[in-house]
Amino acid sequence: MLRQTFTVQGCSLNLLKAREQGVVSRIQGKDDSVVQKLRSMNITPGTQVTVEQRSPRFIVRVGCDQIALSDPLRDAIYVRLS
Numbered sequence: 001m002l003r004q005t006f007t008v009q010g011c012s013l014n015l016l017k018a019r020e021q022g023v024v025s026r027i028q029g030k031d032d033s034v035v036q037k038l039r040s041m042n043i044t045p046g047t048q049v050t051v052e053q054r055s056p057r058f059i060v061r062v063g064c065d066q067i068a069l070s071d072p073l074r075d076a077i078y079v080r081l082s
Contacts (some may be wrong), residue, residue, distance in 0.1 A: 013060070013069075013077040016051045022079025023048050029076040038076065041067055048082060 010025035024047045029035045042062055043049065050061040057068045069077075 010078045010080040
C-alpha cells in the first residue's frame with residue numbers, strides 16, 4: 001500500500017483580503033515576544049481568523065473579538081484558507 005502525505009503550509013495573513021477567512025497554520029515570529037503576544041490574544045495554530053479591514057489598520061476577528069495587529073504581529077501569522 002502506497003502511503004503519501006500532503007501538507008499545506010499556507011500563506012501569510014497579509015495576503016488575505018477583507019472578509020476572507022483562514023485557519024492559523026503556524027506562527028513564525030522573529031523573536032519570542034511576538035509569539036507570546038499573539039498567544040495572549042488567543043491567536044494560536046488552529047484558530048480561525050477573519051480579516052475585517054486592511055486599512056487604515058489591519059483588523060482581524062477572532063471569535064467575538066476584533067483585534068488590531070501591528071505589522072510584526074500580522075507578518076508572523078500564516079494561514080490555510082477556509
